[in-house]
Amino acid sequence: MWREQLPALAIAVPLAAAPIAALLKAGRTAWALTTAASGVSFVIALLLAGAVSSHNELSYAVGSWPAPYGIELRITSFSALLLLIITGASSVALLAGGQSLDAEVTPVRRPFFYAAWLLALGGLAGIVASGDAFNIFVFMEVSSLATYILIAGGSDPRALTAVFKYLIMGTVGATFYLIGIGLIYMMTGTLNLIDMEARIADVADLKPILAAVGFVTIGLVLKAGVFPLHVWLPNTYAWSPHIVTAFIAACSTKVSLYVLLRFDFMVFQGSLADHHLQFSGFLMPLAVLAILVGSGVAIVEGNLKRLLAYSSVAQIGYVVLGASLMTATGLTAGIVHMFNHALAKGTMFLAVACLATRVPSLRLENLAGIGRLMPWSTAAFMLAALSLIGIPGTAGFIGKWYLISAALEEGALGLAVVAVIVISSLMAVAYVWRVAEIACFRAPPGPDTATREAPPQMLVVLWVAALANIWFGLLPGRPLSLSGEAAMTLLGQLQ
Amino acid sequence: MTGDVTILIAVALPLIGAAGIALAHASPNLRETVSIATAIGLTGVVWSLLPDVIAGARPAAELLTLMPGLAIQFRVEPLGALFAALASFLWIFNTIYSIGYMRANREKHQTRFYLLFAVALSATIGIAFSGNLITLFLFYEVLTLSTYPLVAHKGDAKTVASARVYVGLLLATSIGLLLPAIIWTYRTAGTLDFTPGGILDGKVDGLAAGLLLALYMFGTGKAALMPVHRWLPAAMVAPTPVSALLHAVAVVKAGVFVVTKVIVYIFGIDFLRAQASADWLLYAAGFTTVAASIVALRQGNLKRLLAYSTVAQLSYVTLAAALFRPVSEVGAALHIAAHGLGKITLFFVAGSIYTAAKKTEISQLDGIGRRMPWTLAAFSIGALAMIGLPPTAGFVSKWQILMGSLQADQHFAVLVIIASTALNSAYFLPILHRAWFRPESAAPPVDHGEAPLPIVIALTATALMTVAFFFLNQSALELAWQIFETVK
Numbered sequence: 001m002w003r004e005q006l007p008a009l010a011i012a013v014p015l016a017a018a019p020i021a022a023l024l025k026a027g028r029t030a031w032a033l034t035t036a037a038s039g040v041s042f043v044i045a046l047l048l049a050g051a052v053s054s055h056n057e058l059s060y061a062v063g064s065w066p067a068p069y070g071i072e073l074r075i076t077s078f079s080a081l082l083l084l085i086i087t088g089a090s091s092v093a094l095l096a097g098g099q100s101l102d103a104e105v106t107p108v109r110r111p112f113f114y115a116a117w118l119l120a121l122g123g124l125a126g127i128v129a130s131g132d133a134f135n136i137f138v139f140m141e142v143s144s145l146a147t148y149i150l151i152a153g154g155s156d157p158r159a160l161t162a163v164f165k166y167l168i169m170g171t172v173g174a175t176f177y178l179i180g181i182g183l184i185y186m187m188t189g190t191l192n193l194i195d196m197e198a199r200i201a202d203v204a205d206l207k208p209i210l211a212a213v214g215f216v217t218i219g220l221v222l223k224a225g226v227f228p229l230h231v232w233l234p235n236t237y238a239w240s241p242h243i244v245t246a247f248i249a250a251c252s253t254k255v256s257l258y259v260l261l262r263f264d265f266m267v268f269q270g271s272l273a274d275h276h277l278q279f280s281g282f283l284m285p286l287a288v289l290a291i292l293v294g295s296g297v298a299i300v301e302g303n304l305k306r307l308l309a310y311s312s313v314a315q316i317g318y319v320v321l322g323a324s325l326m327t328a329t330g331l332t333a334g335i336v337h338m339f340n341h342a343l344a345k346g347t348m349f350l351a352v353a354c355l356a357t358r359v360p361s362l363r364l365e366n367l368a369g370i371g372r373l374m375p376w377s378t379a380a381f382m383l384a385a386l387s388l389i390g391i392p393g394t395a396g397f398i399g400k401w402y403l404i405s406a407a408l409e410e411g412a413l414g415l416a417v418v419a420v421i422v423i424s425s426l427m428a429v430a431y432v433w434r435v436a437e438i439a440c441f442r443a444p445p446g447p448d449t450a451t452r453e454a455p456p457q458m459l460v461v462l463w464v465a466a467l468a469n470i471w472f473g474l475l476p477g478r479p480l481s482l483s484g485e486a487a488m489t490l491l492g493q494l495q
Numbered sequence: 496m497t498g499d500v501t502i503l504i505a506v507a508l509p510l511i512g513a514a515g516i517a518l519a520h521a522s523p524n525l526r527e528t529v530s531i532a533t534a535i536g537l538t539g540v541v542w543s544l545l546p547d548v549i550a551g552a553r554p555a556a557e558l559l560t561l562m563p564g565l566a567i568q569f570r571v572e573p574l575g576a577l578f579a580a581l582a583s584f585l586w587i588f589n590t591i592y593s594i595g596y597m598r599a600n601r602e603k604h605q606t607r608f609y610l611l612f613a614v615a616l617s618a619t620i621g622i623a624f625s626g627n628l629i630t631l632f633l634f635y636e637v638l639t640l641s642t643y644p645l646v647a648h649k650g651d652a653k654t655v656a657s658a659r660v661y662v663g664l665l666l667a668t669s670i671g672l673l674l675p676a677i678i679w680t681y682r683t684a685g686t687l688d689f690t691p692g693g694i695l696d697g698k699v700d701g702l703a704a705g706l707l708l709a710l711y712m713f714g715t716g717k718a719a720l721m722p723v724h725r726w727l728p729a730a731m732v733a734p735t736p737v738s739a740l741l742h743a744v745a746v747v748k749a750g751v752f753v754v755t756k757v758i759v760y761i762f763g764i765d766f767l768r769a770q771a772s773a774d775w776l777l778y779a780a781g782f783t784t785v786a787a788s789i790v791a792l793r794q795g796n797l798k799r800l801l802a803y804s805t806v807a808q809l810s811y812v813t814l815a816a817a818l819f820r821p822v823s824e825v826g827a828a829l830h831i832a833a834h835g836l837g838k839i840t841l842f843f844v845a846g847s848i849y850t851a852a853k854k855t856e857i858s859q860l861d862g863i864g865r866r867m868p869w870t871l872a873a874f875s876i877g878a879l880a881m882i883g884l885p886p887t888a889g890f891v892s893k894w895q896i897l898m899g900s901l902q903a904d905q906h907f908a909v910l911v912i913i914a915s916t917a918l919n920s921a922y923f924l925p926i927l928h929r930a931w932f933r934p935e936s937a938a939p940p941v942d943h944g945e946a947p948l949p950i951v952i953a954l955t956a957t958a959l960m961t962v963a964f965f966f967l968n969q970s971a972l973e974l975a976w977q978i979f980e981t982v983k
């Protein structure tokens with residue numbers, strides 16, 4: 001039946017559309033095709049999210065070759081949630097961004113740009129759908145290479161140096177990951193993740209496996225932008241075309257976090273003695289530093305997009321912090337925060353794209369009085385910002401609630417964690433309010449003080465995204481239950 | 496969506512009004528009509544719930560499920576009913592007053608002003624009717640955020656800086672202390688529902704109980720327990736109707752309401768009375784009352800004096816709640832209402848003087864009573880209510896609180912009440928003397944009389960209510976005693 005083909009279609013649709021997009025002459029048709037393909041992927045992701053549960057993971061044998069010999073696609077609650085984030089972010093960004101991308105990408109490049117977009121989308125979807133360590137690497141490379149093109153696809157020359165840094169560091173990360181799975185393959189003879197989990201127990205404490213754990217973890221931590229390996233991230237976000245930032249900021253680092261959690265919890269955890277202590281002992285301090293340093297830099301940053309990028313560094317810290325608590329509540333917190341942060345930050349970057357139609361530089365001092373010039377864009381930005389802070393009634397609150405709950409389970413250490421969460425929330429208030437005051441209470445710098453908004457299409461999509469922050473703050477239902485199921489699956493090995 | 500629809504209407508009505516205000520932005524008269532109609536409608540809806548509550552009913556409604564086991568739900572109990580009745584009723588007069596004030600002072604952004612006012616009222620009703628802590632927290636934050644642009648209304652650098660203190664302190668305390676306290680409660684008690692007798696008995700003990708109480712008390716920044724009171728003087732930069740909203744109708748009242756509600760329905764007074772670690776609250780509240788009164792004594796600016804007077808009066812409520820006796824909790828509930836009536840009158844007066852004479856300092860008020868007799872008569876009544884003298888509302892609640900202190904054998908509380916009465920007299924009576932009996936030191940730059948009519952109507956009405964409450968407090972008292980009907 002066609003329903004059984006959905007895991008494969010989630011990857012195949014964007015990948016198949018990519019070469020067609022490259023062949024289309026007119027940018028508009030390429031955009032339409034890309035948006036349509038992305039929309040179809042989103043529908044597939046919705047269907048998959050409706051079908052999976054912790055008892056019902058969907059396994060798909062590529063070419064009907066059964067695992068572990070053939071390539072397996074495996075949709076768990078966790079990967080279904082990530083698929084939703086990826087395809088949702090891509091669709092929303094594309095729907096909103098037609099005109100914005102027209103302004104930033106030269107006509108000659110457009111078909112290739114959209115082809116790269118589809119490759120990035122297909123690659124990211126492939127990473128989360130795949131149940132095979134080497135295929136994850138292949139899709140990682142597909143999505144990374146395509147993402148480099150997207151970042152450099154605009155007209156800002158500063159994107160070139162940013163993307164070069166990202167390229168070098170991303171390649172190092174991917175190589176580390178490859179070395180890691182190479183070592184594991186050497187020791188176990190398998191690349192299928194579930195098979196690997198079973199076989200690694202036999203060779204658990206041998207040096208190559210321990211080295212592999214280190215390589216895989218560091219490689220993925222680098223790709224996920226976890227402090228202090230985040231240095232590629234701020235400039236990448238800052239100088240990309242705005243719509244690209246909205247897309248990648250919502251999902252790309254989260255996909256690496258997904259692979260990290262999947263490997264560490266499902267492959268390593270069950271077999272390696274004290275792995276959970278090492279995992280949390282290594283990552284918790286980094287998460288705390290990410291949260292504090294990221295928020296701290298955001299408070300003093302002068303460029304709006306870099307400010308939001310440093311905020312992302314902090315938010316990645318939240319996800320890692322939740323996971324490093326090694327409890328069901330903690331993991332649920334981290335995973336649901338992936339979804340909610342994607343929602344909040346994606347919306348904020350979309351709002352930035354709207355603001356940029358009038359203030360291209362996006363330096364804070366140039367945004368003075370923008371609240372009066374572009375009231376709707378600014379209001380949507382502030383709504384998403386409240387979600388980022390974690391005000392109740394917004395999506396961001398849900399993750400924070402679970403994170404504090406998880407920390408309070410931990411006793412004295414937990415109180416310190418609560419303190420970190422609270423302090424960083426207040427830092428978020430500080431950097432959001434800095435923007436709010438400049439936007440709403442300063443006089444516009446230029447003589448042009450008429451209210452003129454971004455194109456209606458952008459505004460409509462922006463507001464749908466902004467209201468989704470409220471919707472999922474009041475009715476977190478499905479994302480929350482998917483996260484809970486994902487946490488239980490990940491923890492299966494510890495219980 | 497289940498339960499009594501009236502409650503949901505009460506929360507939604509101000510929001511519908513806000514939409515109407517936005518639509519009517521082109522016509523100020525229509526906009527203000529919508530505003531007053533909404534206020535009257537809200538009062539009607541809220542007051543229609545009162546007879547049932549006095550009779551012992553507890554209407555409830557559930558809106559949606561937030562997280563497993565946690566719902567946005569409402570439950571009207573006596574304390575909340577009293578608070579909502581007060582807030583909705585005072586909103587009518589505040590709107591009448593605003594029309595006079597905002598037009599006479601040619602304030603900008605009046606649509607935004609009325610719109611956010613309505614949103615703030617919706618949040619206030621949500622707080623008052625909330626059936627559990629998570630619902631309360633949600634509306635508490637909405638109230639903070641919706642009042643921020645009101646405080647920052649003028650938009651100049653000084654105002655924005657003060658508004659930053661306002662929102663910063665309130666958000667910081669609520670996210671930093673109140674939210675962890677709520678989550679802690681949920682983890683130990685397994686529920687967040689407001690339950691007569693409390694939900695924490697046997698769940699926390701010893702030092703932890705005192706610590707949790709501290710998280711709640713300081714986390715509720717709106718109750719302005721020292722040292723988290725600083726936002727109140729800072730918020731004085733707001734236009735006077737907003738100050739009235741902050742001090743009498745919604746914001747600080749929401750603060751002490753949360754304090755009382757948490758003590759009665761989350762901890763339970765019997766539980767707290769047995770905890771030695773909860774005793775500190777009485778002393779913290781007593782200290783705040785006396786210290787704020789002393790600071791008020793030294794103020795030269797009328798609105799700042801009133802702000803510190805509010806800090807002191809709020810801690811009166813906290814002090815009453817911290818006696819952990821039924822009669823003192825009733826006193827706390829009544830003082831929320833009594834102080835609301837008196838303080839809204841005083842702020843109306845401050846704004847009236849500013850509008851008519853452009854005067855803000857106490858030293859400028861020599862002989863002003865003869866030019867503005869209605870205004871200063873209202874001021875005198877408000878001042879008497881603050882001191883707690885008959886025949887004003889302040890006496891009624893002070894009586895209950897004093898009874899509570901004697902019943903609890905708390906000489907400290909009695910001393911605080913005596914000291915604050917003396918201090919209140921010391922800073923209010925000289926103003927009265929100045930305004931009524933001293934001759935004008937110099938002729939004012941403009942030869943003024945009373946403020947515009949809507950202002951005078953509003954402040955006279957609230958002054959009359961302050962007096963009326965002294966004689967007609969039976970229903971309120973009956974309502975407040977209902978708090979303990981189910982525990983008796």
